[in-house]
Structure formats: C-alpha cells, structure tokens
Amino acid sequence: MGESEKHHADFTNFKTSNEKREILQQVIDSYSALVDGQTNWVCNLSNASSLIWHAYHSIPTNINWAGFYVLDPKDQDQLILGPFQGKVACQLIKFGKGVCGTAASTKLTQLVPDVEKFPGHIACDGGTQSEIVVPIIDKTGIVRGVLDIDCLDLNGFDETDKEFLEKLAQLIAETNDW
Amino acid sequence: MGESEKHHADFTNFKTSNEKREILQQVIDSYSALVDGQTNWVCNLSNASSLIWHAYHSIPTNINWAGFYVLDPKDQDQLILGPFQGKVACQLIKFGKGVCGTAASTKLTQLVPDVEKFPGHIACDGGTQSEIVVPIIDKTGIVRGVLDIDCLDLNGFDETDKEFLEKLAQLIAETNDW
Numbered sequence: 001m002g003e004s005e006k007h008h009a010d011f012t013n014f015k016t017s018n019e020k021r022e023i024l025q026q027v028i029d030s031y032s033a034l035v036d037g038q039t040n041w042v043c044n045l046s047n048a049s050s051l052i053w054h055a056y057h058s059i060p061t062n063i064n065w066a067g068f069y070v071l072d073p074k075d076q077d078q079l080i081l082g083p084f085q086g087k088v089a090c091q092l093i094k095f096g097k098g099v100c101g102t103a104a105s106t107k108l109t110q111l112v113p114d115v116e117k118f119p120g121h122i123a124c125d126g127g128t129q130s131e132i133v134v135p136i137i138d139k140t141g142i143v144r145g146v147l148d149i150d151c152l153d154l155n156g157f158d159e160t161d162k163e164f165l166e167k168l169a170q171l172i173a174e175t176n177d178w
Numbered sequence: 179m180g181e182s183e184k185h186h187a188d189f190t191n192f193k194t195s196n197e198k199r200e201i202l203q204q205v206i207d208s209y210s211a212l213v214d215g216q217t218n219w220v221c222n223l224s225n226a227s228s229l230i231w232h233a234y235h236s237i238p239t240n241i242n243w244a245g246f247y248v249l250d251p252k253d254q255d256q257l258i259l260g261p262f263q264g265k266v267a268c269q270l271i272k273f274g275k276g277v278c279g280t281a282a283s284t285k286l287t288q289l290v291p292d293v294e295k296f297p298g299h300i301a302c303d304g305g306t307q308s309e310i311v312v313p314i315i316d317k318t319g320i321v322r323g324v325l326d327i328d329c330l331d332l333n334g335f336d337e338t339d340k341e342f343l344e345k346l347a348q349l350i351a352e353t354n355d356w
Binding site: 007008009011012030034038040043046047050051054064065070072073080081082084085086087088089090091092123124125126127 | 266
C-alpha cells in the first residue's frame with residue numbers, strides 16, 4: 001500500500017485545534033464511512049470505541065475509558081462488557097445498577113459530573129471522576145446496550161457531548177445486526 | 179467501594195521493573211482470574227486486549243495495536259475485526275491474506291520482524307513495522323480467530339513473546355463459547 005493512500009488507522013487522526021463539536025461530528029462521519037456495508041456489531045463497536053477514544057484525547061478531554069456494554073445473551077436483564085478502549089473493566093452490570101444500568105433501565109442518557117454523588121455508582125476504576133452513559137435503543141424500542149465514557153476529571157462532559165453521543169448511539173442502533 | 183479494595187482497572191497495573199517473562203505471565207494469570215465463570219468471548223477478548231495493551235506498554239514495547247480478528251459468521255473463509263486497543267483497523271481479512279490471514283490458514287504463529295518484507299502484508303496502519311499473530315485454535319482444531327499485536331519498531335517481538343502468547347491463545351480458545 002502506497003504512502004499516500006489512506007490507512008484505516010488514519011480515521012483516528014483528529015486535529016487538536018478543532019472545536020469539540022467538529023471533532024464529535026467527525027466521529028459520526030467516520031463511523032458512518034467505516035460501517036458502510038458492514039453490520040457486524042462486534043466489528044463496528046470495536047472501531048467506534050477507537051474513534052471515540054482518540055477523538056476525546058484530541059479535544060482534549062482526559063478520558064480513561066470509552067466503550068460499550070451490551071445486552072447479555074444469557075440474561076436480558078443484565079449488561080455484559082463489549083468492545084472498549086482503556087483499562088480492564090467490570091464484566092456484568094444489572095439493569096438499574098450504577099450509571100450504566102440506570103441508562104439501560106430508564107432509556108435516558110446519564111450525564112454524571114461527579115460519580116461519587118451518583119447513588120450506587122459501580123467503580124470499575126477508582127480514578128474515574130465523571131461519566132456519560134448513552135443508551136443504544138433500536139427501532140423497536142429495545143435497549144441493545146449503552147455507550148459509556150469515563151473521565152479522570154470532574155465535569156468531563158456537557159450538553160454538547162450528550163447531543164452528539166446521542167446521535168452516534170442512534171446511528172449505532174440502526175447500523176448493526178443485534 | 180472503598181479505596182483499599184481492588185478495582186477491575188487495577189488488573190492493568192504492571193510494574194515496569196519486571197522482566198518481560200514475568201509481565202507476560204501476569205497477563206495469563208490475570209486473564210484466567212477475569213474469565214473465571216465467564217465464557218462470553220466478546221467480553222473476555224475485550225478485557226484480554228486491555229491486558230495485552232497495558233502489559234506491552236509497561237515492558238516497554240512500542241506497540242500500536244493489540245487485539246483480535248475472529249471467524250466472520252457470514253463467511254467462514256474470512257476473519258472479521260474483533261475487540262482491540264489502538265487505532266481504527268481493517269474490518270475484513272481473507273484466510274491466507276496478509277499476516278493475520280496467513281496465521282489463520284496455516285494455523286501457525288507468524289513472527290514478523292519487518293512487515294515490509296512479508297509478502298502481501300495488509301497495512302491497516304502505515305506506522306506498523308513489526309507484528310506477531312497467533313492463531314486461536316479450539317480443541318476440535320478449528321481456528322476461531324487470531325491474536326494480533328503490531329509494533330512501531332522493527333523486531334518488536336521474539337521467541338519469548340511467541341511462547342507466552344501461544345499459551346494465552348490456547349487459554350483463550352479453551353475458556354470461551356465460540
């Protein structure tokens with residue numbers, strides 16, 4: 001492959017001078033390009049995790065985890081760890097438990113400026129201080145999983161993150177065979 | 179959760195003063211502990227990617243990608259991207275093509291000191307200079323996927339990596355429902 005040709009890895013090149021809105025739009029556009037013709041959710045969520053990880057580090061937001069929990073095929077009232085980037089994570093989360101379980105059971109994005117103040121917060125990483133979790137809801141209304149991003153600082157995420165990550169989660173819901 | 183309690187993320191703490199053999203043994207031991215009672219391959223390969231990524235960076239080996247390709251359920255003569263850590267990657271690899279496809283078709287570890295010299299090398303990331311790919315073979319002899327690690331330096335991997343990663347791949351083959 002020639003030097004001038006685009007490699008898949010180049011999708012994770014984000015300019016640090018961009019505005020957050022531009023960077024998050026680039027995540028959405030890159031995800032759309034990558035999943036064109038591909039509906040395998042493991043493949044697509046793996047690349048999505050990489051896009052999100054590199055995008056947030058270029059904003060820069062000091063994230064320490066970006067990835068997915070999905071419905072556990074063995075227990076539909078439980079989430080199981082899916083593809084992610086970052087440190088080793090908890091494997092199982094019951095619906096209604098912690099930030100991820102609450103996003104799944106309420107079908108609402110959880111924007112948490114300080115995880116210590118969230119009742120029943122599950123600490124996979126003691127360094128996490130803030131978090132955003134967006135449910136992935138298919139067209140029949142079933143929660144297929146959640147998109148979870150953790151930050152080492154307080155107030156890591158705001159309404160702009162919520163807006164773009166909800167668009168991304170909707171796109172993820174629509175572009176995969178679950 | 180108390181400060182003194184172990185978090186899942188702590189599994190990715192590797193001491194940089196350790197020998198490579200000790201660090202790679204720690205990956206195997208941590209993987210075994212994490213998958214105890216859990217046979218979901220997406221969950222387990224996601225955490226395995228994280229362990230491998232953090233272990234190699236602590237050796238330190240300058241790796242830029244660590245993860246898995248698995249059998250494509252839609253085409254058993256093809257690998258599809260699985261969980262990984264690093265930059266966005268190629269989604270599909272035919273058996274016999276590139277380093278990953280060769281490991282899958284020959285059922286043999288590919289230890290590649292210089293990817294430019296490997297016939298038909300598939301460049302997902304133009305920065306990769308060396309690579310090791312270990313097939314994951316179940317007890318019936320079927321290749322379920324490959325473990326792939328890329329390095330930004332030449333000669334990133336040696337016989338020690340091969341020895342421990344083959345042990346890990348065997349453990350991965352045995353501990354998951356495919």
